Amino acid sequence: MIQRETSARMRESTINPFAGPVRTCIGCRRRELAVELLRLVAVDSANGSGNRSSAVTVDAARKLPGRGAWLHPDPGCLQAAIRRRAFGRALRITGSPDITAVSEHLLPQEQPEAPGQENR
Numbered sequence: 797m798i799q800r801e802t803s804a805r806m807r808e809s810t811i812n813p814f815a816g817p818v819r820t821c822i823g824c825r826r827r828e829l830a831v832e833l834l835r836l837v838a839v840d841s842a843n844g845s846g847n848r849s850s851a852v853t854v855d856a857a858r859k860l861p862g863r864g865a866w867l868h869p870d871p872g873c874l875q876a877a878i879r880r881r882a883f884g885r886a887l888r889i890t891g892s893p894d895i896t897a898v899s900e901h902l903l904p905q906e907q908p909e910a911p912g913q914e915n916r
């Protein structure tokens with residue numbers, strides 16, 4: 797029962813295990829208190845197009861049934877989750893889900909000034 801390896805690398809996010817349940821952000825894969833994360837759930841978007849596609853929505857009230865995924869309220873984590881297709885895996889959906897609701901929740905409505913984008 798030796799638990800010494802985590803102490804150093806958990807430094808920047810100090811998690812008090814007594815503060816509540818801990819979940820893993822699907823974007824950066826860091827463990828975080830659930831209260832600090834957004835709960836995302838997949839809903840069927842029945843738009844009559846024949847194809848059953850899923851949309852991901854923010855479960856702000858944390859009351860929606862079904863499988864949830866957790867994400868920091870951070871556009872960077874959203875981008876990471878998109879890149880690694882974490883939504884499909886975490887929410888057990890196929891294809892690329894519609895995450896418009898999530899981006900709108902995270903990104904400010906007004907046009908953000910792009911702070912010097914780096915091209916790599």
Ligand SMILES: [Zn+2]
Pocket residue numbers: 821822823824825826867868870873
């Ligand atoms: Zn994250």
